[in-house]
Amino acid sequence: MISEAYMNSVGRLPAMLEAIQSAGVPPRFTIEFLKSLGFKSTNDRAFIPVLKGIKFLDESGVPTEKYKAYKNKSEGGKVLARALKLAYEDLFLADENVQDASQTKIAGIFATKTGKGETVTKKMATTFKALADKADFSDKNDSPEEHVEESMSPVKDITLSKKDTQFHYNIQIHLPATKDISVYNAIFKSLKEYLL
16 A cells, blocks of 8 residues: 655645644545645645545545544654554555655655656655654554554454353454565465464
């Protein structure tokens, strides 16, 4: 997965992120709401698709739980880092510290993953870097999935009866995003060997 949303100019993006931390949560994040925050340029409107790309807004523009969590200024940087790891999963698969990579390298990954032209991939890379600069990646052991949905963790069901005790395990596997079918074949072959 990789968000393809970008801004033509990211000079105001840090101020926009700060503004949503300071303002109230709107029922829907619209162009009018963006204007009310002081961002009236037509170029500023690209901020809305960027927020949708990192799942701070749903497709209809309604702020999500991530958006609300980001408003906590002491934790906002970590919330943004987790959101970026999910929205730009393919970047982090290519380089787990991609937030520290050069813009040229990031643009190259975008080009490979999206097939877009050089002008667009440069803007995608610039947008990602501007977002990453406002994120806090200090917790290296932080898994984005842990904070998004608790039900994603393995579940252990225990069934008790008078005669015996049975344990049932439901195992959930998160497969890597790849077009190489041999990766999936290797995973399932390994599962068959060790679980059956």
